[in-house]
Amino acid sequence: MSTQNGNSQTGTWRVKVGLAQMLKGGVIMDVVTPEQAKIAEDAGACAVMALERVPADIRADGGVARMSDPGMIQRIMDTVSIPVMAKARIGHFVEAQILEAIGVDYIDESEVLTPADEAHHIYKHNFNVPFVCGCRNLGEALRRIGEGAAMMRTKGEAGTGDVVEAVRHARTVLGEIRRLQTMPEEELMTFAKSIGAPYELVKETRDLGRLPVVNFAAGGIATPADAALMMQLGVDGVFVGSGIFKSGDPAKRANAIVQAVTHFNDPKILAEISKDLGEPMVGINVRSLPEEEQLATRGW
């Protein structure tokens, strides 16, 4: 929902997508305190995600995971000059209204929190603040964009430190786009029907040869090599959640992952920056997770 003020307009699609374009080639880091936010900014993060618990802890603690305390988010916003994102539960449009009211720069309608609605997502065009949403495949991505998401991230499996699902979801989305590009026009409507996506967005994606918004990777990225792997697969940037502040030397690892996203195509530099980073986060093999504990399946 854009707002006109004299000659100028806020909340337009172009400024929503535009901020995501400014974040490209960067790393967005999960932080739970102003001190961590400062470490992330000093390490070169292009934005931070303010939340009360990183996904690894949400997983360990169980229970209901909700929007973070707005006071805590506000303190993080007061500490850093880079953009601050925060998470709302799937379908919880009032949490989103609260996050918009305190002025966060992006809202993540996130499967990492416990869903508030098991059938519907937030109608994101109603907001001035832009939204990022998770996806596992092209249909899910285009449904979210249809609802107004101005940025996507492939979901991966948050809080595991296992990159396998991030790879699966990025390959699925990008592979479906490649398939779409070689498809004759008469097959597009049936393809749109089969993946449950708006036809106009299917056509636009085919014409662009990519998603019609910026697309980052998320969920399980723990090393500079993981980050560069996702970049080489074709995403525009990465989210790192538990992978930084659950590791032995967060500042050093955060900085190395930032360097890896810039120089993702240069193995010599990747080798140099991967040296002596200390202990990575302790991972959970996604295959050992029972299905009800997998976060990526949340989203409709």
Add this chain to the structure above:
Amino acid sequence: MTFHAPNLIEEPQPETGTTTVGVLALQGAFLEHINMLRRLGVRATPVRKPEELAPLDGLIIPGGESTTIGKLADRWGLIEPLRAFIAAGKPVWGTGAGLILLAKDIGHTPKKGGAHVEPNRLAVMDIKVDRNAFGRQVDSFEADLPADALPVGGTFPAVFIRAPRIEAVGAGVTPLLHLGDEVVAAVEGHIMVTTFHPELTDDPRLHQFFVEMVRNS
């Protein structure tokens, strides 16, 4: 809903331009600038290392996060080579974060927990800038600017993303475009800055203007 940053477009054929413009490609919206330049038939290359500056006739420093870009430039030894590039008279254009890197004075950004000090900047243009002065993302906006200063006038569709504000300009600085009373595009010699992002639009006039600066330098 139109997205203005598709995949990288092909390099134009060599005969279409002898001018080569680099785009600093450490973080941010560098691909959008490269595409815009290529649409104008200009050779455009991403720059991540000092040695990649050598073949260039001009350089664009794109939008993105200025702290991130500055730290990366410092880490990969680009700050002094970039200053030398500019000192040699090669034209440079900063949009958004790029403007922050080029400004001599960005004041202080007082924050709880101490003032920000940023040594990782080029600080070559005589302007005073307040970073993110237009507010947070919910305040980001689009506006049509009077564009009489451009060879093809009319209005220019300007996109301001968490934009910096030019608070004061030095005697040698020529304002180029205004939003109301405020200077939002300016030139000092061979250095050009915009607080907004022409690379997010389909309007190539400012890129054309910069390319002419490069060709005439």
